[in-house]
Every structure is written in C-alpha cells, then in structure tokens.
Amino acid sequence: MTVRAGIPRGMYYYKYYPFIRSFLTELGAEVVPSPETTKEILDKGVLYSIDDACLPVKVLHGHAYSLRDKVDCILIPRLTSVSKGEYICPKFGGLPEMVKYSVPDLPPVIDTEVNLKKNRNSLMKAMYKIAFTLKFRNPARISKSIKTALKAHEGFKASVHEGNTPDSVIEGIPGRTHKAKARIGLIGHPYLLYDSFVNMNLIKKLRERDIEVITPDMIDPHIVNEHCMELPKRMYWSSGKSLIGSALFIMDNSAFNGMLILTAFGCGIDSLAGEYIDKQARRYYKKPYMVLNIDEHTGDAGFNTRLEAFFDLLNCNLFDTKI
Ligand code: SF4
Known part of the structure; x- marks a missing residue:
C-alpha cells in the first residue's frame, strides 16, 4: 500500500x-x-x-x-x-x-x-x-x-x-503580467507573507491597487549577503539576515516607491531584525514605510485602516500617477 x-x-x-x-x-x-x-x-x-x-x-x-x-x-x-x-x-x-x-x-x-x-x-x-x-x-x-x-x-x-510568489508557483497559478503603477518591498518571513489567511490577503490587496510587490525570496541571495556586510556584526540567523539584507537593498534602490514590514507578535528574530530595520528606515529612508504587526487576534478592520494609511503615503509620493 x-x-x-x-x-x-x-x-x-x-x-x-x-x-x-x-x-x-x-x-x-x-x-x-x-x-x-x-x-x-x-x-x-x-x-x-x-x-x-x-x-x-x-x-x-x-x-x-x-x-x-x-x-x-x-x-x-x-x-x-x-x-x-x-x-x-x-x-x-x-x-x-x-x-x-x-x-x-x-x-x-x-x-x-x-x-x-x-x-x-x-x-x-x-x-x-x-x-x-x-x-x-x-x-x-x-x-x-x-x-x-x-x-x-x-x-x-x-x-x-522572476517575481512569482511561492504559493502561486506551488499551485501553478501564473503571476501577474500587466504593468504596475508603483513597486514596494514587502519584508517578512515567508509563512507570514504567503499565507493569505494569516496576512488577511495582503499581497492581493496590494496588487489590486496596481502595486508590484517584491519580497525577500525574490531578491538574489548574493545581493542580500552583500547588504548584510554593512552590519557591524555577522548575522547568524538566516531568517533575520534575509529580512535585513532585503530591507537594506530596497532602501538603497531608487526603483522602489516604498516598503512594508510584516511581523508576527512573539517573533524573537523580528525583535532584533525588525528593530534594526525600523531604526535604519526612520533615520535614512525618505519614502513611505510602515510596520504591520499581526497576531491571532488581528482583525481585518484595523489592518485595513493601517494599509489605507500606507496607500495615502504612497499617493503623496507618486506625483504623476495615483494608486
Ligand atoms: S520566532 Fe520568528 S523567525 Fe522564529 S519561527 Fe517564529 S516567526 Fe519565524
């Protein structure tokens, strides 16, 4: 059998x-x-x-x-x-x-x-x-x-x-093809970013506004490693390294219009990596940026309000086209 x-x-x-x-x-x-x-x-x-x-x-x-x-x-x-x-x-x-x-x-x-x-x-x-x-x-x-x-x-x-989310590749669903009005970096652990129940359809909501989403998994690991070399100490947690290296790359890159960080309540790695990214972004990043924290009690309404605020920030920075 x-x-x-x-x-x-x-x-x-x-x-x-x-x-x-x-x-x-x-x-x-x-x-x-x-x-x-x-x-x-x-x-x-x-x-x-x-x-x-x-x-x-x-x-x-x-x-x-x-x-x-x-x-x-x-x-x-x-x-x-x-x-x-x-x-x-x-x-x-x-x-x-x-x-x-x-x-x-x-x-x-x-x-x-x-x-x-x-x-x-x-x-x-x-x-x-x-x-x-x-x-x-x-x-x-x-x-x-x-x-x-x-x-x-x-x-x-x-x-x-190539820009396809892991869940869509696994399910064999084709990625999006039409041109987006904005591109943002979405930073977080894969099991938060691609579980649409847990993240309340975050990627879908972003794409519905014609926003192209780039996640750490879509970024070349060599680029992530290179950006982690800027850290004062070697990062030996793989998941934290992926988050920090991707965020530093996005903050350095003019092709991105903003950045969102999705973190889970109770995540030990995020308490270090997320904090570091947050500090760097507040000091040096001049584009729309927001941290979304979720746990099992997070509801759609509060989450959507935060997201709408992020869309407003993006719109203020996109002078010739609105999402
Ligand atoms: S503590 Fe953070 S990095 Fe570790 S499993 Fe939980 S969410 Fe993932």
Missing part, C-alpha cells in the same frame, strides 16, 4: 514544499499537504500550542492537527541550519517536539534533523534517513529522487526570483 505522507502548510512549506514533494513522489509515496489556513486551523493551533509561541508556530500546530486522520505520518523535520555557518531560528529546532507533545492523536511524526552548520552532508543524510523511515530502501532510487528534488527546488527558486 502506498504510504501517505502529510506536509503541514506552514513554516518551511513556502520554501521547501516543491523539494520535498518531488522527493517523496519520486520515491513512490503519496504526498498530502494540509489545506489552506482557515479560522478552524488557526483556532486549533492556538488551542494546542503554548501561549508564548509565535503566530506561525501556532498555525503549524493547527495544520498538523488537520492532517491527523488523513495520513500515515507527518513530516516535521528539525531544520536547525539550512545555510553554512547559520541557524534558522530556535523555534524551528524545537518544532517537532512542540507539535508531538501538544497535538493529540497524531500519526508518527518524522523529525529528521537537517543541520548544515554541523555537517555539510546533513541534507543528503537526512533524505536517506527519511526514505528509510518510510521503508524505501533502494539506494539508487533514493539518489535519483534526491536529484529530481534538487532540480525541482532550483526551478521553484528561479520562478520566485
């Missing part, structure tokens, strides 16, 4: 789903992603996670819960480090335990670690371990599946660099 492997639609999903989907499908497993976030999923996440977890961690608990009776196992790998010399965020390291011991009635959770800081071959080892856990034991087939997955990952990243 084909094994059904569940993938929660949260956290690493918007970075690595095409990779893991190709790998498991090529091996012969059936891949079952959880549905898009809903109020019920969020409520279950809030119910089953600890109070001081950040919003994305709570959402992931809800997604794991939604898969509990649909799959034979759930993949929640322990992503300790995915870039040489860097860590992602401590919450990613503890995620498998948080979910396993908080959400009831789950099938086995596959929590294989990926730690590139400790071992450069960690990813390969992890893929073999996952395959063996799922009872696929043919080394040639595993190796072929890894190659297919890496190719899918490269194709996914290339499409995102």
Whole structure:
C-alpha cells in the first residue's frame, strides 16, 4: 500500500514544499499537504500550542492537527541550519517536539534533523534517513529522487526570483503580467507573507491597487549577503539576515516607491531584525514605510485602516500617477 505522507502548510512549506514533494513522489509515496489556513486551523493551533509561541508556530500546530486522520505520518523535520555557518531560528529546532507533545492523536511524526552548520552532508543524510523511515530502501532510487528534488527546488527558486510568489508557483497559478503603477518591498518571513489567511490577503490587496510587490525570496541571495556586510556584526540567523539584507537593498534602490514590514507578535528574530530595520528606515529612508504587526487576534478592520494609511503615503509620493 502506498504510504501517505502529510506536509503541514506552514513554516518551511513556502520554501521547501516543491523539494520535498518531488522527493517523496519520486520515491513512490503519496504526498498530502494540509489545506489552506482557515479560522478552524488557526483556532486549533492556538488551542494546542503554548501561549508564548509565535503566530506561525501556532498555525503549524493547527495544520498538523488537520492532517491527523488523513495520513500515515507527518513530516516535521528539525531544520536547525539550512545555510553554512547559520541557524534558522530556535523555534524551528524545537518544532517537532512542540507539535508531538501538544497535538493529540497524531500519526508518527518524522523529525529528521537537517543541520548544515554541523555537517555539510546533513541534507543528503537526512533524505536517506527519511526514505528509510518510510521503508524505501533502494539506494539508487533514493539518489535519483534526491536529484529530481534538487532540480525541482532550483526551478521553484528561479520562478520566485522572476517575481512569482511561492504559493502561486506551488499551485501553478501564473503571476501577474500587466504593468504596475508603483513597486514596494514587502519584508517578512515567508509563512507570514504567503499565507493569505494569516496576512488577511495582503499581497492581493496590494496588487489590486496596481502595486508590484517584491519580497525577500525574490531578491538574489548574493545581493542580500552583500547588504548584510554593512552590519557591524555577522548575522547568524538566516531568517533575520534575509529580512535585513532585503530591507537594506530596497532602501538603497531608487526603483522602489516604498516598503512594508510584516511581523508576527512573539517573533524573537523580528525583535532584533525588525528593530534594526525600523531604526535604519526612520533615520535614512525618505519614502513611505510602515510596520504591520499581526497576531491571532488581528482583525481585518484595523489592518485595513493601517494599509489605507500606507496607500495615502504612497499617493503623496507618486506625483504623476495615483494608486
Ligand atoms: S523567525 Fe520568528 S516567526 Fe519565524 S519561527 Fe522564529 S520566532 Fe517564529
């Protein structure tokens, strides 16, 4: 019987789903992603996670819960480090335990670690371990599946660099083609930017005003790294580095008309990275700029009011065309 492997639609999903989907499908497993976030999923996440977890961690608990009776196992790998010399965020390291011991009635959770800081071959080892856990034991087939997955990952990243959001690439929905009236940088973690329930359709609302949105995932990592060299100390949190490098690039670039920062209440990384960006923007950035903070209680009305204020700021800066 084909094994059904569940993938929660949260956290690493918007970075690595095409990779893991190709790998498991090529091996012969059936891949079952959880549905898009809903109020019920969020409520279950809030119910089953600890109070001081950040919003994305709570959402992931809800997604794991939604898969509990649909799959034979759930993949929640322990992503300790995915870039040489860097860590992602401590919450990613503890995620498998948080979910396993908080959400009831789950099938086995596959929590294989990926730690590139400790071992450069960690990813390969992890893929073999996952395959063996799922009872696929043919080394040639595993190796072929890894190659297919890496190719899918490269194709996914290339499409995102062209300006398509990861969720639209995953779903195979074509990106926008017509010319925008303004371009802004939208800074935030992928699981905030691309989960339209969590962010109350932020990207859609911006695009409806003919605003082109550039997110950190669409910016060349070399450019991000270059801009992080300006920092007085090396940033060793990958997620914080991506935010800071992208924001500094946008602030330096005359092709952008403004910048929005989307942060989650309770995010430890944002309390450092977001604070740094905010200070730099207040000191040096002369274009429209705003921080939007969300948690599980954020309502559409307050959020839209803030957004309207940002549109007003943009309009004041666009003399010949209005959004
Ligand atoms: S980076 Fe922030 S939002 Fe993301 S998992 Fe860590 S604490 Fe949560």
